[in-house]
Amino acid sequence: MTRQIFLDTETTGLSPESGDRIIEIGCVEMVNRRLTGRHLHFYINPERPNHEDAVRIHGLTDEFLADKPVFATLVDEIMAYCAGAEIVIHNAAFDLGFLNAELKRLGRGLFTDHVSGVIDTLVMAREMFPGKSNSLDSLCKRLEVDNSHRTLHGALMDAELLAEVYINMTRGQDALLMDADSEGDSQGQGGSQFTAIDYSQFQLPVVEPTAEEQEAFQKALQDLDKAAGGKSLWTSLETVL
Template sequence: MSRQIFLDTETTGLSPESGDRIIEIGCVEMVNRRLTGKHLHFYINPERKSHEDAVKIHGLTDEFLADKPLFSAVVDEILDYCRGAEIIIHNASFDIGFLNAELRRLDKGLFTDHVAGVIDSLVMAREMFPGKSNSLDALCRRLEVDNSHRTLHGALMDAELLSIVYINMTRGQDALLIDAGDEGGETQLTEVAAIDFGAFDLPVVLPSDEEVAAFEAVLADLDKASGGKTLWKSLETVV
């Protein structure tokens, strides 16, 4: 079973080293590339004031967060939910830095000690769309993911959007994504990795005698209707 968790956080500011804290965490579960609907979401009292610029981004005021649980009260539930899963985060170094700072305060080790691994979807996007804007909003536009309801950043909402973006980025089909460019530049085609069908044992279904006879009858009718000018007759002669 392949279990992946899409994770996002909102914070009081930009620097865990300066004491900024997590104020919201949102997680969305996907098993075998299917969203399960099993989400995890907490607002968290950071025990400090948020920077004014940060509040403009996420809209979570100090007054709103004052009665929310501390990180220490929800940490075990967060780790249990994420344990053993592959974690997908957009700009992972930012969120992991804050998670590690919170866990160190509680002597819980590093976040990566508890999970199977971390994938940074921003790194993936930069490899797929070099030189383009690869913010979550830009990817939603490029991959036609509806984010019209996203007026402010929210951890759960962004984790849900990321899950859909990630599915579109890793479709695994012999297909091309059309990238119209974020600045109205020239349209580019970006190849998506193809499925290796050699790994599958594909059955060969042969037609029955009745199906062969019916097919030959249709071909005969087409040949008659064209006055004997059907191309497959000449191709059969060449072969």
């Protein structure tokens, strides 16, 4: 079973080293490339003011966040939700910097200590579309993911969009024939299951051409032979056969 969590955060500013904090976290769960509907979403009191520029991006004011829980009261639920999963983030360095800073305040180690790995879709996009804009909005447009409802940045909304973008970016990596209901193979590993088919049980009809069809076919071959200057191969092959 492959469990992936698409994660996004909104923050009071750009620098966790300068004391900026997480104010929103949104997570979307996918198991075996299927969205489960089991999301995680919190608004968080950052215990410090927002930067004005940040508010213009996410719209989350200090007044709105004042009565929200602080990160310390949510950390257990957040980490339990993410535990052991592969985390997918767009521009992972930014979000990981803030998550690590929050965990460090609580003596909880690094975020990557608790998960199986991290995929950065920004890195993926730069490899797939070099020299182009690879923001989430640009990828939505390029990969035909509807983001018309995204007027402000929001962690849960952006995580949902990222999941769709990721599916479209990685669509060619899976086999075309898949058992959609399979949760994995008999060894407990993810993958497709196939059933061998004995084609000897089928009797295929043989449709003979009519006289008119045979005549038209021979004429077409003669025309091709004439166009090739009498050097067509099928006449010599017919002689050998």
